[in-house]
Amino acid sequence: MKKTLLSAAIGAAVLGISSAASAATLDDVKAKGFVQCGVNTGLAGFAQPDASGAWKGFDVDYCRAVAAAIFGDADKVKYTPTTAQSRFTALQSGEVDILARNTTWTISRDTALGFNFRYVNYYDGQGFMVPKSLNVKSALELSGAAVCVQSGTTTELNLADYFRTNNLQYNPVVFEKLEEVNAAYQAGRCDVYTTDQSGLYATRLALSNPDEHVILPEIISKEPLAPAVRQGDDKWLDVVTWVGYALVQAEEFGITSANVDEMKNSTNPDIKRFLGTEADTKIGTDLGLTNEWAYNVVKGVGNYGEVFERNIGQGSPLKIARGLNALWSKGGLQFAPPVR
Amino acid sequence: MTDSTVTAPPPKRETKSLIYDPKARSIFFQVLTLVGVVVAVMWIAHNVSSNLARTNTASGYGFLNGRSGFDVGQSLIAYSSDSTYGRAILVGLLNTLLIAVTGIITATIVGFIIGIGRLSKNWLIAKLCMVYVEIFRNIPPLLVIFFWYSGVLAVLPQPRDAIQGPLSTFLSNRGLTFPYPIWGDGASVIPIAFVIAVIGAIGFAVWQKKRQMATGKQLPTGWISAAIIIGLPLLAFLAVGAPLTFDYPVEGRFNLSGGGTIRPEFVALYLALSLYTAAFIAEIIRAGIKGVGKGQTEAAAALGLQPNKTTQLVVVPQAFRIIIPPLTSQYLNLTKNSSLGVAIGFPELFSTGSTSLNQTGQAVEMISIMLAIYLTISILTSLFMNWFNAKMALVER
Structure with missing residues (x-):
């Protein structure tokens, strides 16, 4: 589900800010005394800073568990908020040690991007949310709708495949940032909001009128969300x-x-x-x-x-x-x- | 007098050391700089390739032929999720060019009006134009874009309550929907007729100029050219039996379906960039006109030229020489600022490019492609404007 500062990413890739990226990540982590964890910029329930600025959430607790296993102290974590677009470069460049950011495990991410996934911490699937007033009961009724989606995600690809397979027309309204997608849906720029079901629940909660939106029953994809590490470091994996x-x-x-x-x-x-x-x-x-x-x-x-x-x-x-x-x-x- | 112009020969250098030879020194430093640049480039290239290898990231440009798998909201060419990444980038490039061309035309027209208005002797017009310039010049373009986007979205109704305009047009927060023309058989003669008409109009203008030179008689060239350019295609259209039908928008369950739609993202970006850049162009125009010496106007008046002829024949041609070079950089700015469209989800080059980047993870390759494309657009624009500038430049006789 989401992204990073492109420039920082490129800077990291080009200049190789990569001291932390050597093969023995576990030794590096022990030496620096904390785990650098890539998390979402803000997704309710998964990773979000609370009122005092402390990161809380399902993915955050996973980072804390890793820190606890290594140091015996769950607080020895530093967080790097990453967007859907910046997350992969952040891990590739060694800016973070683990990416625990509701990221779907796919074969191309496992191979071409140079990552390793093994443990799925949340089994998710993509769904749709619509305003109740539209009276939609099934995703198969959505032909002709404008659909808000975040760019650069597996969600965007599943959406295209689902509508194509079922011969439905749709009008994609694509934004780079989660906040922009939310704002566009709230403003009525699109009829449908699509993302992983867990994300739909979190997003609905953040709308000004959560009761006026329904999440449709269809789950159109498998989204095994898994923490990712760089390839070539089996011990850390x-x-x-x-x-x-x-x-x-x-x-x-x-x-x-x-x-x-x-x-x-x-x-x-x-x-x-x-x-x-x-x-x-x-x-x-x-x-x-x-x-x-x-x-x-x-x-x-x-x-x-x-x-x-x-x-x-x-x-x-x-x-x-x-x-x-x-x-x-x-x-x-x-x-x-x-x-x- | 003649003797005093003879200067003493430069004193012979005692040493033959190259250090004191200015030519050798300048070559030395140029070579040093060149070596420095080459080493830096090689270092960066080596660093990139070794880092890519270290992180086991795939590299190369082969991914451009892969299926993109994502859809794009607005495209000038046929595109679907089955198309390639290369085509997705092309879609973005065409959208960028669309924004650049429409934006540059509008910005130039608005900029001219505002720039000349600011020179008006009418106090109200001059001040209004000044306020316009000062407002838009002092706001970041991203904010202007959001202002229009939020403004457009906030004001317009849902498609179910769309405002119906004349000729079956509908205005809603999904954009302006209008009947889309569908050309029937034989319609291909119309663009041909148009091209012939344009050539004819140019030929007429050339002939008219010669005639004026020879006889001093003038014809209303503008009106006659317009009549040719509009009239001939119209005649062709009627001659082949008016093969035109419209695809009217009809209300669907969610949106208006059918017809063509101008999306709010395009409108917001187009308005914001045009009006923002127009403020700068207005100042360039004003500077250009002010830069023509007062003596020129006075001399024209002394020769008996009327004020409008003075502007047309004396002031504007000279002002152009001052205006064109800075105008070029404004055009380049507008083109580059179109990448801000990514913030409101307009699928321009940077938007489709960064989506492709994220779906493939090919950061270095995608950034290099986008850099090369923007650089090419800018260089082409510069070359054209330099050519135009050379044509307009003062020809010394």
């Missing part, structure tokens, strides 16, 4: 991936930020191994971290369920249901390989 799985695994074990200290006394061998209390374990050190890494993650930000509910679920104004993002054991897709 392992750290970033397993932090994500640790969040999921903790939920599966029933370990929360509240009971994690208690759980340390658990006799369950799986939990002991996970929390690093097993004797002579090397699971954390093999990852390049301490054996307490998973404990620190849960202590710092909670488990996947806690992070979800707090930022975008029932504990937040967005009230997004777990749906596809429920644990695999509860009918969802969130599945962590064994910590063993």
Whole structure:
């Protein structure tokens, strides 16, 4: 879903401001003492500064979990707000260590752009929002509509494909910035707003009259949103991936930020191994971290369920249901390989 | 007297050292600069290629032939999401040229009127023109664009309540929708007739000038030329049986469908750039006219030329020589400022270019393409204006 300062991007690409981009990102991060995390410039529930200027959100908590795993302190993160257009250059140039910015994992981003994705932290899909007054019940009724969309996103491409496949006419109204798309939709420049469903909920909340807009039932694409790192640094990819799985695994074990200290006394061998209390374990050190890494993650930000509910679920104004993002054991897709 | 003009020969240099040879020194420094530039360029190129390799980013221009997959709101040529990235860039380029050409024409006309108005002896007209210039000259163009865009969007109704104008035109916040002409069989003779008419009008003007030189008699050239240029295509149109039908806009569920539409993004960008640049052009015009010596006007009056003939034959031709060079930079400014259209979603070159950039991740390639295109447009504009300037320049006899 979104972009960066083109000039900064080019400057970075041309001049190679790239000290942080050497192969051993984990060592660099440890040496500088914080994780540089690329996040959205502002998407309610996912990454947004609060009233005091502190970044909050689902993606932000992921960055905090990575920091907790490395340093035992979830606050050792610095944030770089990136737009849909600037995000990739920011990661390529080494300006950020991880891109946790509701970015869809696609094959071309994995290959041609030179990134690696492995852990999907949110399974999303593209949807449509329309004013209730239009009385639209299905996306298939949208022929002839003007559609507001942000440029440079997978959303823009899915939109073109969906309307083409279904033989519907539409009139694209394309803006570079999320704020501009929102303003145009609010002003009635277009009839339909399209983006990932999670983004639709967040955007609707920000409209002056949220109750007068409906989100249509169709989901027209798969949007696995995943944190991205640069290719060619497997160790760093392992750290970033397993932090994500640790969040999921903790939920599966029933370990929360509240009971994690208690759980340390658990006799369950799986939990002991996970929390690093097993004797002579090397699971954390093999990852390049301490054996307490998973404990620190849960202590710092909670488990996947806690992070979800707090930022975008029932504990937040967005009230997004777990749906596809429920644990695999509860009918969802969130599945962590064994910590063993 | 003649003897005193002979100067002493320059004293012979004692040393033959190259350091003291001004020619050798200037060559040395030029070579040094050249080497510096070449090294800098090579360093940048090496840095880019090694960084691209390090980040495993694909490079090369092959992506231009790939399917773009995105749609564009306004296009002068056939374009769909099945078209290539190269075509998307071409669509953007044509939209940029559309804005540049329409904007330059309007800005020049408005600028002339305001510039001359500011010289008016009528106090009210002069002050109004001054206020115009001072307002637009002191506001950043991006703000002017947003002013028009928000203004257009805020004032106009939804398409369901569109304002109906004459001739089945509709005005709404989706733009101005109008009946789109569809030409039938035989319509191709009309542009041919138009070209013939233009050639005929030019021939007539040349003949008229010769005749005036020979006999001193004048004909109303302007009116006759206009009659030829409009009349001949019109005759051709009627002769082939008026093969013209219209695609009328009809109200659809969401928008007016059918017909042609001028989108608010285009209108906002066009108005903003034209009116903004016109303020600068007005000042250039004023400076040009003021720059013609008062003696010229007085001499013309002394020769018995009437005031309008004085302006037409004495002041304007001389003012042109002062006006054209700075006018060129205003034209270039307007063309380059069209890239601000990206802020309101007008699909000009920078907009479609940066979308392609983001969809492919080919930052260096896309930026180099956009740089090359803007540079080419600007150089072509400059060349044309230099040629025009040379034609207008004072021919010394």
